[in-house]
Amino acid sequence: MHLSGKMLLQLSILSWLTCQAVLSPVPPDDIFKYIDDHKDEFVQRLTDWVAIESDSSDPTKRDQVNNMMEITKDFIIKLGGKVEMAELGEQVHPSGMKIPLPPVILAEIGNDPNKPTVCFYGHVDVQSAKKEDGWLTEPYTVVDKDGNLYGRGTSDDKGQILALLHAVEAGNTIGLPVNVKFLIEGMEEVGSNGLDTLVEEKKDTFFANVDYIVVTDTPWLSKRPGITYGARGNCYFLLEVKGARRDLHSGGFGGTVYEAMNDLIYLLDTLADVKGHINIPGIYNDVAPLSEKEINLYKGLEFDLDDLEADTGIKQFLHNTKEELLLYRWRYPSLSIHGIEGAFSGPGSKTVIPASVIGKFSIRQVPNMNPSVVEKQVKSYLEIKFAERKSPNVMNVSMIIGAKPWLADMNGPQYLAARRAVKRVFNTDADMIRAGGTIPIAKTFEEVLEKSVMLLGIGGHDDAPHGQNEKISKYNYIEGTKLYAAFFQELAKQQDRPS
Amino acid sequence: MHLSGKMLLQLSILSWLTCQAVLSPVPPDDIFKYIDDHKDEFVQRLTDWVAIESDSSDPTKRDQVNNMMEITKDFIIKLGGKVEMAELGEQVHPSGMKIPLPPVILAEIGNDPNKPTVCFYGHVDVQSAKKEDGWLTEPYTVVDKDGNLYGRGTSDDKGQILALLHAVEAGNTIGLPVNVKFLIEGMEEVGSNGLDTLVEEKKDTFFANVDYIVVTDTPWLSKRPGITYGARGNCYFLLEVKGARRDLHSGGFGGTVYEAMNDLIYLLDTLADVKGHINIPGIYNDVAPLSEKEINLYKGLEFDLDDLEADTGIKQFLHNTKEELLLYRWRYPSLSIHGIEGAFSGPGSKTVIPASVIGKFSIRQVPNMNPSVVEKQVKSYLEIKFAERKSPNVMNVSMIIGAKPWLADMNGPQYLAARRAVKRVFNTDADMIRAGGTIPIAKTFEEVLEKSVMLLGIGGHDDAPHGQNEKISKYNYIEGTKLYAAFFQELAKQQDRPS
Known part of the structure; x- marks a missing residue:
């Protein structure tokens, strides 16, 4: 069977x-x-x-x-x-x-x-x-x-x-x-x-x-x-936008070039909403449905929200109950933006227009999602969004980790x-x-x-x-x-x- | 007089x-x-x-x-x-x-x-x-x-x-x-x-x-x-969003917390459009009007767009003529996003949810703009945008350079x-x-x-x-x-x- x-x-x-x-x-x-x-x-x-x-x-x-x-x-x-x-x-x-x-x-x-x-x-x-x-x-x-x-x-x-x-x-x-x-x-x-x-x-x-x-x-x-x-699995993406051949000075070039960083920020902002809901079409299709029995299993777990609050300093989580919080930690996908490579990241100020920037984000996936399907969904979505923007810069999306x-x-x-x-x-x-x-x-x-x-x-x-x-x-x-x-x-x- | x-x-x-x-x-x-x-x-x-x-x-x-x-x-x-x-x-x-x-x-x-x-x-x-x-x-x-x-x-x-x-x-x-x-x-x-x-x-x-x-x-x-x-002058801004007390692991926390990085990306994306037009209300009010005689001055300048293209590797600028390009370089304001402090910026992958992130952007201003007016406009705009988002994270905006x-x-x-x-x-x-x-x-x-x-x-x-x-x-x-x-x-x- x-x-x-x-x-x-x-x-x-x-x-x-x-x-x-x-x-x-x-x-x-x-x-x-x-x-x-x-x-x-x-x-x-x-x-x-x-x-x-x-x-x-x-x-x-x-x-x-x-x-x-x-x-x-x-x-x-x-x-x-x-x-x-x-x-x-x-x-x-x-x-x-x-x-x-x-x-x-x-x-x-x-x-x-x-x-x-x-x-x-x-x-x-x-x-x-x-x-x-x-x-x-x-x-x-x-x-x-x-x-x-x-x-x-x-x-x-x-x-x-x-x-x-x-x-x-x-x-x-x-x-x-x-x-x-x-x-x-x-x-x-x-x-x-x-x-x-x-x-x-x-x-x-x-x-x-x-x-x-x-x-x-x-x-x-x-x-x-x-x-x-x-x-959970992990699909880790590099989202690159390439503009000029070299970094430019924002004094000399600000207002005259399509800035790669602006395009990247726009693309990253299309990925998820404030509540963490992933905007990529189809991404939730393969998530295994949740049964009543499974919810009961979660109810029996020992998990102290006050401890979590004390540990992280967070006063308001996306979900209010122990069960919901653990369900969204363990059996629903999530998307996090980790950072940007190629832009200014030090303390203080630097007036650079970065030439090429690489956004890093990942999607934790759950049964029965498949990394290769996720990869297609993410690439297709970002290609559509970037085309809508009509920027002459060049975008590349690659999935460097596809762990099930x-x-x-x-x-x-x-x-x-x-x-x-x-x-x-x-x-x-x-x-x-x-x-x-x-x-x-x-x-x-x-x-x-x-x-x-x-x-x-x-x-x-x-x-x-x-x-x-x-x-x-x-x-x-x-x-x-x-x-x-x-x-x-x-x-x-x-x-x-x-x- | x-x-x-x-x-x-x-x-x-x-x-x-x-x-x-x-x-x-x-x-x-x-x-x-x-x-x-x-x-x-x-x-x-x-x-x-x-x-x-x-x-x-x-x-x-x-x-x-x-x-x-x-x-x-x-x-x-x-x-x-x-x-x-x-x-x-x-x-x-x-x-x-x-x-x-x-x-x-x-x-x-x-x-x-x-x-x-x-x-x-x-x-x-x-x-x-x-x-x-x-x-x-x-x-x-x-x-x-x-x-x-x-x-x-x-x-x-x-x-x-x-x-x-x-x-x-x-x-x-x-x-x-x-x-x-x-x-x-x-x-x-x-x-x-x-x-x-x-x-x-x-x-x-x-x-x-x-x-x-x-x-x-x-x-x-x-x-x-x-x-x-x-x-041009320069108003340099630090846009901070604070979430958790410490960096979190995207496996353990992805899907359960309001991520500071998401909020920052959203805010940065509200600043300007793909063409570099600044979305902050009132920002262009004080720009000195352009006269016919001034345009003539620009026409007489020697400036080679092919040189600029060869130097930067950029094939399409925001403006197509020498005059427009120089006008937007010298006598119109521009906004550039320089980078983000506190997020992952190295090569490769890191599955971090950054606790606090600081976006860096600056506005080059021109006669007769005033840095203290620009500061008020930027802060007020971002406060409205952040309030609209309804995130429990904390936002701080500060202008660290206000050069006229x-x-x-x-x-x-x-x-x-x-x-x-x-x-x-x-x-x-x-x-x-x-x-x-x-x-x-x-x-x-x-x-x-x-x-x-x-x-x-x-x-x-x-x-x-x-x-x-x-x-x-x-x-x-x-x-x-x-x-x-x-x-x-x-x-x-x-x-x-x-x-």
């Missing part, structure tokens, strides 16, 4: 609602005690890892990324793992300089054919961070304050990877009930260069016996643990196992959530490997993973370790393993 | 048309021979001056700006001048760092009360220049090629200052017929910090006996020498003297031109000192003074030296000196 996306979604919501009744708390066991007994050691290891400035965006720190890969490899070997360091070749910088990409860790612990095999994905590179960006503490020195561990990478993603590895360490004390594999990279923060190709190459070898894929690089929606089953949305069957065995693990460790039901952003690797795993993918992370909703003062709470870090340990056990208990 | 700007303009055009008949070529004299005999030395001195990287925008090169002031002082003293180095205090950088401003040269050569006194203004600092910006040669090494001297500052303004000083040197051989003063600064390229105040302070001392002020920092309109009698247009009486004695000098040296009538840009110092001299101001420069129309491969032609440099030398003589002959 062929199930449509909508039917699958409704089925899984139904199963989810049914499942709530059968979950019951399970008392903590010896593995949890091991984790509690070793928490100082776990914090110390995170401190050591954060001290390595594995900033993948800075070519001068590539040695530290490589060092981080080695340290991770050594720790996995210490836990009993077999590790292959897969080389990805070279990265070519815009300057033309070539530098070797860090290797990717492909590791396995256990290969018992009677146990399910779960492969975890994560990364040990980090975003750039400098004290002068507005950090209150040194970003590469973990500071333990008010129950939080501050430092670059504590939440994204060294803390989450370590929680997972410490869960394996704890599990080893009584024997791991599942086979565990790891795919750990060092270029996630700059676009995971080469990873897609590697996944395709390893489909019939490393990934052949993998039953489930879990991404451990994701935050919760609130203080309640969340399991992520979907993400991802939506998993939240009723699969690993989802049920994760929900049971959450219930055991936190004594609460998990929030079943989506990401408003895009998780290309999830879609790649699903499409290339045809495996069930789940995002089970332990990042707090307020960790500021790419911002200043990134942190993870000690609670999330240690209880999150227990979550992974419990997940191994619950996954082993699932009878209906996928074939 | 009070003459309106319009009447003055018509009077001066009338006088100008009349004057064409009485000008007649005068044979070159000994001073010109002196200049021809010393041209290699003059080129060498320009080479020496250009080698000093007196880039005023770079605080680390402040020593070289100071060095340049000293060298200029020494040369003026060698020519028989008395020099005062006026201190301007400190410059405070955005970082909070304070560095001393370079001193300003106040110099005089001769103080015979029976001779007219002319004060020349110019500068010896330069715009920044790096080979990698696209220079074909080292910017601080003068390269003599195809009749041009390439190098940063050859045209703007070291070459023009040196032509003037060499004219004094030549004049000294037979005795200068006028008293000459110099106001030479080292911060022109970054806004002439402190100069206005200095001019006001020196009004009753250094400037008390000055009859005429000549700015030697200006290009011609074509290959024919030009004398500049007017410039400048228009001189082109029939004044120094204008007649300059035109005679042009005729003598180049055997052609001068183009009487305006600047589309803004020359705040001209307006300051006129308003504060109440003196006649003229722009008599020797820059070529294609010198690219702020661009890559700046140059001055040897023809302009050497014949321009003769122009200044002839101007001294013609000015001395003018009988009707201003009181």
Whole structure:
């Protein structure tokens, strides 16, 4: 039987609602005690890892990324793992300089054919961070304050990877009930260069016996643990308008030339209205319809609008209820204008008429939208609008990212196992959530490997993973370790393993 | 009798048309021979001056700006001048760092009360220049090629200052017929910090006996020498829209927030239409009406549209004739959007929703527009447009530059003297031109000192003074030296000196 996306979604919501009744708390066991007994050691290891400035965006720190890969490899070997360091070749910088990409860790612990095999994905590179960006503490020195561990990478993603590895360490004390594999990279923060190709190459070898894929690089929606089953896609557009051959002085040329910037501003203004409604014809045609059951799912989620207001300083959102806000974050498309390349962007004044300008905007799309359809709709619309303007300048539209949305069957065995693990460790039901952003690797795993993918992370909703003062709470870090340990056990208990 | 700007303009055009008949070529004299005999030395001195990287925008090169002031002082003293180095205090950088401003040269050569006194203004600092910006040669090494001297500052303004000083040197051989003063600064390229105040302070001392002020920092309109009698003003606006407290991720927030960037794009799009017509009500009310005689003046100008097309790569301008193009450059207001601060401006993609964005636009205004009226019109218009939008974001409009247009009486004695000098040296009538840009110092001299101001420069129309491969032609440099030398003589002959 062929199930449509909508039917699958409704089925899984139904199963989810049914499942709530059968979950019951399970008392903590010896593995949890091991984790509690070793928490100082776990914090110390995170401190050591954060001290390595594995900033993948800075070519001068590539040695530290490589060092981080080695340290991770050594720790996995210490836990009993077999590790292959897969080389990805070279990265070519815009300057033309070539530098070797860090290797990717492909590791396995256990290969018992009677146990399910779960492969975890994560990364040990980090975003750039400098004290002068507005950090209150040194970003590469973990500071333990008010129950939080501050430092670059504590939440994204060294803390989450370590929680997972410490869960394996704890599990080893009584024997791991599942086979565990790891795919750990060092270029996630700059676009995971080469990873897609590697996944395709390893489909019939490393990934052949993998039953489930879990991404451990994701935050919760609130203080309640969340399991992520979907993400929006992203179509990123460059909208270029070319005027003169060189920048002109607004004194000498203002009033005599068709200014490229004016045309660009006009075009960008046609894209969406004040309420964020996208003006491009047909753009909403393929959005999956919303069912009553799905609305009920949203009603059960924990999400604090006051928290969001305090975090962002925004007093009036486009929508007033928790449900509406999350629906528009997760399952409706949105359009954002990010900026303009080629125009004056510094402080103060400059009296330039920019010669060529490139507007940057993106559309987050949702099931069942298709990037190639979106691309056609956007290009056709902008061509009509530009023709109406009758400007002699030249317009070019290109879509440089066309990442599809991802939506998993939240009723699969690993989802049920994760929900049971959450219930055991936190004594609460998990929030079943989506990401408003895009998780290309999830879609790649699903499409290339045809495996069930789940995002089970332990990042707090307020960790500021790419911002200043990134942190993870000690609670999330240690209880999150227990979550992974419990997940191994619950996954082993699932009878209906996928074939 | 009070003459309106319009009447003055018509009077001066009338006088100008009349004057064409009485000008007649005068044979070159000994001073010109002196200049021809010393041209290699003059080129060498320009080479020496250009080698000093007196880039005023770079605080680390402040020593070289100071060095340049000293060298200029020494040369003026060698020519028989008395020099005062006026201190301007400190410059405070955005970082909070304070560095001393370079001193300003106040110099005089001769103080015979029976001779007219002319004060020349110019500068010896330069715009920044790096080979990698696209220079074909080292910017601080003068390269003599195809009749041009390439190098940063050859045209703007070291070459023009040196032509003037060499004219004094030549004049000294037979005795200068006028008293000459110099106001030479080292911060022109970054806004002439402190100069206005200095001019006001020196009004009753250094400037008390000055009859005429000549700015030697200006290009011609074509290959024919030009004398500049007017410039547009500039009202520069910052249009800020504030949304969230911090930048947001378009995945997590797209579709749920009123994006500041959308509001800004909308507001910027309301300012002008595709043809550059400014939509702000009342903005054209105070533009001086155009007379038939003024149109005739424009018809006589030499201006090559093909040159302009070749230079800019623009195939279709807003206006098709030379006259219209110059009218819209010089005597009608224009609005240009320069860029946006606070949004993404780099290459590639970034999925940010900028929290606060500042649009930069400016209006070049013309007689008889008033910056304070323009400010009110712009603010009132944008407030109405923003209110119509009904966005909860916050808008702020501020005018950070309000420079008035400048228009001189082109029939004044120094204008007649300059035109005679042009005729003598180049055997052609001068183009009487305006600047589309803004020359705040001209307006300051006129308003504060109440003196006649003229722009008599020797820059070529294609010198690219702020661009890559700046140059001055040897023809302009050497014949321009003769122009200044002839101007001294013609000015001395003018009988009707201003009181």
